Amino acid sequence: MKKTFWCIFILFFAASTHLIIAQDKSPLEQSFTPKQLQEDFQRMREQLEQNQPGLYAYTPKPAMDRYLDSLYATLDKPMTSIEFLRLIRPILMKMRNGHNNIYGSKKMADYARSVGKFLPLEVVWLKDGLYIQDVYTTEGNIPKGSKIVSINGRDIQDILNTLLYRYTSTDGYNETFGRRRVARSFPFAYYWYIGQHKIFEVAYQTSNQSTTKTAKITGILFAKLRDHLRKTRGIKPKAKMLDFKMLNNETAFLRIGSFSKGEIKQGKQNYKRFLKNTFREIAQKQAKNLILDVRSNGGGDDGYGNLLFSYLTNKPFNYYKQIVTRVKRIKNPKYYESTGEIRLANLFFGGKVRKIDEGKYYLKKNPGLGQFQPKENAFTGKLYILIDGGCFSATGEFASCAHYNKRGKFIGEEVGGNYYYNTSGAMLSLVLPNTKHRVVVTILQYIMDVKGYPKGRGVMPDYPVDYTIQDVLQDKDPVMQKTLQLIDEQGATPKR
DSSP states (O other): OOOHHHHHHHHOOOOOOOOOOOOOSSSSGGGOOHHHHHHHHHHHHHHHHHHTTTTTSSSOHHHHHHHHHHOOOOOOOOSSSSHHHHHHHHHHHHHOTTTTTTEEOHHHHHHHHOOOOBBEEEEETTEEEEEEEEEEESSGGTTTTOOEEEETTTOOOOHHHHHHHHOOOTTTTTTTHHHHHHHHHHHHHHHHTTTOSEEEEEEOOOOOOOEEEEEEEEOOOOOHHHHHHHHHHHHHOOOEEEEEESSSSEEEEEEEEOOOOOHHHHTTOOOOHHHHHHHHHHHHOSSEEEEEOOOTTTBOTTTTHHHHHHOOOOOOOOOOEEEEOOOOSOOOOGGGGGGHHHHHHHHGGGEEEEEEETTTEEOOTTTTBEEEEOOOOOOSSSEEEETTTTTTTTTHHHHHHHHHOSSEEEEOOSSSOOSSSEEEEEEEEEEEETOOEEEEEEEEEEEEEEOSSSOOOOOOEEEEEEOOOOHTTTTOOOOHHHHHHHHHHHHOOOOO
């Protein structure tokens, strides 16, 4: 099962609820000897080389070896915990797989959650810069909608470039998912990879003003910021991920907010039953147009993307070309957090793969392998698919299949996933022996049965749509507006 974007997002900035005992020196500044750092680095490298398919997909092995050797050579002097984290995290940009991650030890995370101070702003990264969507302090009187110019004297574009191009994992050369990831976790990313500050001096420009103003604001604790973000974003643990309605006699709207069985089940919905009932109703009502909204769908379970597409085509189709792994079993489960789960998986995983050559195996069976037939009541009318950078993992795969089979018009922005493949499946948390930093190792590479696309990109929209900060603040949906406009125009003047 693939993990969703939200799982990755949570891991990005911390994950533990243990209380921290007060210390003279913070865990971020704990020092490690060169020998300890070298041991951690070698453990990480060994496990990635043994278990991670697609390790050399974007950086060929000779270049990757030279890069890793050069990092190892710098481990000749003591480093603090956070210095080592910042040294190894750029490896993600050499791998270019959005499911991989490297994050600090639980002790570091606990410390940050207990005493760290975070920028009390929610931001959104739009085409022309970083804007303030919400303010969680009364200090400074910074208006919502202001454009950030700098923070603590550092140019905002330099900060964004550092976070995106040095510390953020993305799929291939795609930037839409990375920009979204940076923006959604900006206060936390700033804390870990830019600096820990109690006071933030924010330079900003208000709407339609070129004059720069400056405000000093005090950072807030993790718990307070987390509660603000949850309230602002309307995150509900049992929110319904699936929605359907008829907009009028001719146009239906279908929202698929997740491909995760667990998330869908939390909203007391059943994915297969929902699709069957929905497309029966669409057929009964003889809808001519279907708007399919998969924006911000971070992915989920194998088989859910091809099942959806089987309701959108009248032709047989293939989904995955193959699923590749490097191992029949994970060696040294004791190196990982989920030791018991790995040992259990090792008992039966080997029987599900067949060896192709040294260090390469194919999965024999998967819900996305084989040829699939159209479902009863499959919709064959005009299809409009709404996409954005939050379309990741299994949703990137679905978009790739639909685009390759020339099904529908795509409106929005480039999806955050990949035309060709992602490496995900089981996502194992490797714990380094000394610093205790955690490295996500993924063991299955899902390869789509498509061709003819640029390497390292996601599905591109037929109709690109950009948001303004006023769209965001006023909760407008220009992507939906563009889609309804297209339906009106094509209804009035049918294309031949």
